[in-house]
Amino acid sequence: xxxxxxxxxxxxxxxxxxxxxxxxxxxxxxxxxxxxxxxxxxxxxxxxxxxxxxxxxxxxxxxxxxxxxxxxxxxxxxxxxxxxxxxxxxxxxxxxxxxxxxxxxxxxxxxxxxxxxxxxx
Numbered sequence: 440x441x442x443x444x445x446x447x448x449x450x451x452x453x454x455x456x457x458x459x460x461x462x463x464x465x466x467x468x469x470x471x472x473x474x475x476x477x478x479x480x481x482x483x484x485x486x487x488x489x490x491x492x493x494x495x496x497x498x499x500x501x502x503x504x505x506x507x508x509x510x511x512x513x514x515x516x517x518x519x520x521x522x523x524x525x526x527x528x529x530x531x532x533x534x535x536x537x538x539x540x541x542x543x544x545x546x547x548x549x550x551x552x553x554x555x556x557x558x559x560x
Contacts, residue, residue: 459496462520504524536556
């Protein structure tokens with residue numbers, strides 16, 4: 440039997456660890472699905488798994504997205520996983536911006552709210 444995933448060397452923040460675990464499970468599901476259908480060879484599945492593990496741990500969600508995006512550029516099998524998490528991160532960031540802008544507006548700091556709307560901090 441061939442082991443595809445192994446334990447990581449360091450433990451990230453609990454929230455990121457949970458996210459890593461979800462992505463790892465989804466990746467494993469995709470690999471198994473593609474192996475069963477014959478769309479993916481075992482050797483390529485092992486390489487994909489090793490490359491994913493080499494990205495761990497992620498230090499923050501932006502790094503996760505960047506690294507997962509790079510990997511999905513080389514392996515079309517995981518592009519849907521990347522798209523899913525890219526969308527989640529984008530929605531999360533947008534919500535945070537709205538909250539920040541609202542706080543600045545309530546405090547009467549319209550210029551700061553405009554800066555956040557334009558992509559600033």
